[in-house]
Amino acid sequence: MQHATGAAPAATEVAPRVDSARRQRTRERLMDAAYELFAAQGVHATPIEAIAEAAGFTRGAFYSNFESKTELFFALAEREWRARLDHLRTTFERLLPGEALEGDRLDPEVVTRLVAEIFDSLPDDRLWHLVHAEFELLAMRDPEVAPRFLASTEAVQRELAALLDVTVRSLGLRFVMDPADLTRLVVEQHDAALRDAILSDAEDRSGAARATVMRSLPLLLTRLTEPLDP
Amino acid sequence: MQHATGAAPAATEVAPRVDSARRQRTRERLMDAAYELFAAQGVHATPIEAIAEAAGFTRGAFYSNFESKTELFFALAEREWRARLDHLRTTFERLLPGEALEGDRLDPEVVTRLVAEIFDSLPDDRLWHLVHAEFELLAMRDPEVAPRFLASTEAVQRELAALLDVTVRSLGLRFVMDPADLTRLVVEQHDAALRDAILSDAEDRSGAARATVMRSLPLLLTRLTEPLDP
Numbered sequence: 029m030q031h032a033t034g035a036a037p038a039a040t041e042v043a044p045r046v047d048s049a050r051r052q053r054t055r056e057r058l059m060d061a062a063y064e065l066f067a068a069q070g071v072h073a074t075p076i077e078a079i080a081e082a083a084g085f086t087r088g089a090f091y092s093n094f095e096s097k098t099e100l101f102f103a104l105a106e107r108e109w110r111a112r113l114d115h116l117r118t119t120f121e122r123l124l125p126g127e128a129l130e131g132d133r134l135d136p137e138v139v140t141r142l143v144a145e146i147f148d149s150l151p152d153d154r155l156w157h158l159v160h161a162e163f164e165l166l167a168m169r170d171p172e173v174a175p176r177f178l179a180s181t182e183a184v185q186r187e188l189a190a191l192l193d194v195t196v197r198s199l200g201l202r203f204v205m206d207p208a209d210l211t212r213l214v215v216e217q218h219d220a221a222l223r224d225a226i227l228s229d230a231e232d233r234s235g236a237a238r239a240t241v242m243r244s245l246p247l248l249l250t251r252l253t254e255p256l257d258p
Numbered sequence: 259m260q261h262a263t264g265a266a267p268a269a270t271e272v273a274p275r276v277d278s279a280r281r282q283r284t285r286e287r288l289m290d291a292a293y294e295l296f297a298a299q300g301v302h303a304t305p306i307e308a309i310a311e312a313a314g315f316t317r318g319a320f321y322s323n324f325e326s327k328t329e330l331f332f333a334l335a336e337r338e339w340r341a342r343l344d345h346l347r348t349t350f351e352r353l354l355p356g357e358a359l360e361g362d363r364l365d366p367e368v369v370t371r372l373v374a375e376i377f378d379s380l381p382d383d384r385l386w387h388l389v390h391a392e393f394e395l396l397a398m399r400d401p402e403v404a405p406r407f408l409a410s411t412e413a414v415q416r417e418l419a420a421l422l423d424v425t426v427r428s429l430g431l432r433f434v435m436d437p438a439d440l441t442r443l444v445v446e447q448h449d450a451a452l453r454d455a456i457l458s459d460a461e462d463r464s465g466a467a468r469a470t471v472m473r474s475l476p477l478l479l480t481r482l483t484e485p486l487d488p
Contacts, residue, residue: 219446
């Protein structure tokens with residue numbers, strides 16, 4: 029995020045905040061327009077002019093908000109990831125039972141119910157999956173973008189890993205492997221399930237992806253956790 | 259694979275075989291040229307004319323061998339997957355120890371050594387990963403191609419699952435989940451590790467991917483297997 033707050037003159041104390049709010053709205057509109065175009069015709073195929081026009085701005089307005097299409101993508105990804113992480117956190121808080129153990133292990137039925145409810149409340153992620161997969165490919169082919177893409181992916185996975193770790197610890201359990209590695213497993217499994225649901229053109233995509241994940245995730249989580257104090 | 263063997267006249271019993279061998283060489287050369295171009299500039303950005311020219315053939319020769327770029331991709335994928343599956347099978351046969359158990363569980367050290375040797379002998383897969391990822395994206399956006407891409411991916415994973423299943427059974431073990439689901443986990447984990455190694459521009463990509471997989475795969479396999487006859 030690159031708000032140019034440092035550039036505000038010291039004498040006007042209210043104006044910068046108004047500017048900043050308007051600026052944020054402009055950025056949001058540009059991101060919304062870009063997201064639609066990226067999803068419909070692809071990231072590579074979408075020129076900056078088309079994004080500015082679809083959002084109702086000039087090319088100059090685009091550049092006063094984002095240095096490049098890549099900068100806009102990273103801001104968009106930050107926004108999308110933030111929304112999903114927040115959603116996951118509140119879903120965990122809302123659903124987490126006081127008792128999720130069966131003996132000294134995570135109860136597979138509780139895990140199954142949690143995963144089902146999380147999937148039901150998530151948005152259909154087909155468009156984001158397409159946009160993200162294309163940008164990942166562009167990043168792999170562009171040494172300038174690659175390290176930043178990897179760093180931002182890892183930052184999100186670290187945050188998700190911390191959330192999962194806190195959650196199982198609150199149940200008196202811990203993961204038998206580094207939570208970061210387990211998180212990778214879960215994320216990749218989810219992404220692969222979504223990809224297959226997209227490829228199979230399932231009418232109920234979210235349901236199809238959920239069914240795929242369900243075949244292994246509960247078992248995986250119960251096998252890869254152990255009591256915190258044995 | 260679409261050899262037009264059915265069209266051979268019954269009277270000439272030798273000629274069709276020669277034709278077929280020449281035809282196969284032509285197809286191989288077209289696939290080699292396409293692979294290089296797909297890797298260098300992308301699947302979408304490579305016109306059929308460029309493939310034919312790079313292989314030293316006419317556009318007409320391309321079309322007498324492949325109906326489309328998509329048909330060529332599927333033949334190329336079949337070839338690449340076949341090579342990797344064969345490699346894996348012979349590596350398993352060569353390396354599989356008579357004794358891989360520690361008590362009644364898979365010995366993590368044996369798994370670690372096996373995975374290390376398999377990675378060491380695999381080719382650097384950066385180019386194939388890029389080509390495959392782009393085609394996967396194109397398939398997700400093309401309802402004509404999507405079901406076939408999914409079916410061919412699933413066929414390969416079934417074959418790999420059968421190989422993994424036979425391998426653990428030969429050690430007196432079985433997977434605690436459907437081998438197909440476990441195979442998906444392992445494949446996704448490998449692909450994600452390779453993607454991160456590409457993004458991080460690791461000098462020793464294969465080594466970097468191996469290190470990532472090693473952090474969780476041995477533990478995963480030991481936790482997800484159990485004695486065949488308890």
